[in-house]
Amino acid sequence: MTSVETRLNSIISEFADLDGREKLELLLDFANRLPPLSATYLERKAIEDRRVHECQTPVFLWPEVIAGRARLVAEVAPEAPTVKGFVALLAEAIEDQPAAEAEGLPDDILERMGLAEVLGILRTRGLRSIVGHVKRGITRQFNAKI
Amino acid sequence: MAQYVHPEVLVTTEWVAEHAADPGVRIVESNEDRALYIQGHVPGAVEIDWQVDLQDQVRRDYIDRAGFEQLCRKYGISNNTTVVFYGDKNNWWACYAFWVFKLYGHPDCRIMNGGRKRWDLDGRAWSTDRVHPQQTSYVAPEQDASVRALRDEVLKHQKAGRALVDVRSPEEYSGQRLHMPDYPNEGALRGGHIPGAVNVPWVLSVNDDGTFKSAKELEKLYTKDSRLKRRSPTVAYCRIGERSSLTWFVLKYLLGFSNVRNYDGSWMEWGNCVGVPVVKGTEPSGGSEPHGVAEAAGASVPPAPVHA
Numbered sequence: 019m020t021s022v023e024t025r026l027n028s029i030i031s032e033f034a035d036l037d038g039r040e041k042l043e044l045l046l047d048f049a050n051r052l053p054p055l056s057a058t059y060l061e062r063k064a065i066e067d068r069r070v071h072e073c074q075t076p077v078f079l080w081p082e083v084i085a086g087r088a089r090l091v092a093e094v095a096p097e098a099p100t101v102k103g104f105v106a107l108l109a110e111a112i113e114d115q116p117a118a119e120a121e122g123l124p125d126d127i128l129e130r131m132g133l134a135e136v137l138g139i140l141r142t143r144g145l146r147s148i149v150g151h152v153k154r155g156i157t158r159q160f161n162a163k164i
Numbered sequence: 165m166a167q168y169v170h171p172e173v174l175v176t177t178e179w180v181a182e183h184a185a186d187p188g189v190r191i192v193e194s195n196e197d198r199a200l201y202i203q204g205h206v207p208g209a210v211e212i213d214w215q216v217d218l219q220d221q222v223r224r225d226y227i228d229r230a231g232f233e234q235l236c237r238k239y240g241i242s243n244n245t246t247v248v249f250y251g252d253k254n255n256w257w258a259c260y261a262f263w264v265f266k267l268y269g270h271p272d273c274r275i276m277n278g279g280r281k282r283w284d285l286d287g288r289a290w291s292t293d294r295v296h297p298q299q300t301s302y303v304a305p306e307q308d309a310s311v312r313a314l315r316d317e318v319l320k321h322q323k324a325g326r327a328l329v330d331v332r333s334p335e336e337y338s339g340q341r342l343h344m345p346d347y348p349n350e351g352a353l354r355g356g357h358i359p360g361a362v363n364v365p366w367v368l369s370v371n372d373d374g375t376f377k378s379a380k381e382l383e384k385l386y387t388k389d390s391r392l393k394r395r396s397p398t399v400a401y402c403r404i405g406e407r408s409s410l411t412w413f414v415l416k417y418l419l420g421f422s423n424v425r426n427y428d429g430s431w432m433e434w435g436n437c438v439g440v441p442v443v444k445g446t447e448p449s450g451g452s453e454p455h456g457v458a459e460a461a462g463a464s465v466p467p468a469p470v471h472a
Contacts, residue, residue, distance in 0.1 A: 039202060039294075042198060042199045042202045043202055045199060046199055046202060046203060049199070074196075075197075097197065097200070097252060098196075098197050099197060099199040099200060099203060100197045100198060100199040101197070103199065135216070136198070136216065137198065137215070137216075138213070138215025138216045138219070139215065140215060140404070141198075141215065
C-alpha cells in the first residue's frame, strides 16, 4: 500500500461510522483547516487561470510537484464549505507524498467515506471532477519535470 | 404594477425571527451546499435537501406521494402548517423545494426574501442546535400537473408556438457553452435552446442582497422587455430545473402569471433527447442579433453551475 493510500484510508475510516450530519461536521473541520493563500499565491491568483470553471462557486487549485513530491494549494469560497472540506481533505492526503502516488488518487473516495449518499449524485459528480482536476494537474507537472 | 400580485408568499427575516417558534410555522432550509446548514441555520429550521430528500434515489423523478407524506410527517409539517423556505444561492433551492411542495399541493408555502444572505446581512443569529420536530400526520393529494411540464408537453407547447423562457446564462442559451475543454461533458450532448424560448437569465430577478427585485422592475423585465404575457401559458426551464423554479416563483406569485409551469427535466433532458428541435444563437428562433435581453438590461450573468 502506498503512503497516499494509507493516509486516505485513515481519513476514510474517520468518516466510516458517522451519521450523515456528523460526516458533514467532520468535513467542516477539514474545511476550517485549509490555510488561507500566502501572499505569493494571492499574487499568482491574480495572473494565472487557476479557477476550476466547472464549479459555480469560486474554487482555485494549484496541484504542484516540488522535487518529486506532491502538494495541493487551494482557495475555496466560504459559501461552499463542502467543496472546501473535500479539497482540504485531498490536500492533507497528498501533502509531501511522492507525486507518482498522488497521481493514483482513487475516484471513489466519496463513496468509501459514505458521503456520496449524503450529498446525492450531482454533488458527488462535481466533487469527483475535482479529484480528476488535481490528478491531471499533478501528472502535467510531473511529466514536465522528468 | 406597484406591488407583487401575491405579496403574502414573501416574508422578511424579521417575520421569520418573530414567528419561527410558532406552532403553526415550520422553517425549512434548502441549499446547494448542505454543510451550510450544519455550520449554522435559522433557529428551529429543519433542512430538506433537494437531491437526497426530494428526489427519488432510483428513478429520475421526485419522491412519490407516500414519500412526500413521510417527509412532511418527519419534519413536523401538517397540512395546515405555514412552511417558510430559505437557503443559499439567492434562494434557488428554497424556490425548488417550494415548487415541490406546490407539486404536492401544500397550501401555505412562503419564501424568506433574501435567504441566508439577507439573514446574515441583517446580523441575525445562526443556530447549530439539532432540531427534533414532533412527528405529525400529513395527507398529500396526487401531483398537481398545473405546475410541472413534462418533456412531451413541452414539445407540444413548443410546436403550438407558446411562450417558453430559458433562464440560463446567455452562453448556455446560445449553445456557446456546453462543457469546458479538457473536462468530460457531464451535462448534455447538444447545446443551444428550445426554438422560440426567450432568454431571461434568472439572475436578473434578484438584487445583490438576494432579495427579489421590485414589482416594477420585474414587470419591465418579463412583460415589457421579454414580451411574456400574464395570461399566456408559459413554461420555464434551465439546466436541471432549479434556477427555473426561481423564475417560476417570480412569474406565478410576484407577477401573477395565471398558467406557468416549470420544466424540471430542463436542458439535462432536452439536450440529450433524440429528435427534439434545438437552435443555437442569441435569438429565440436561432441566429444572432447584436443585443439580447440580458445585455439590454445591463446585467452581469454568472457562469453555469456544474455541481449544482
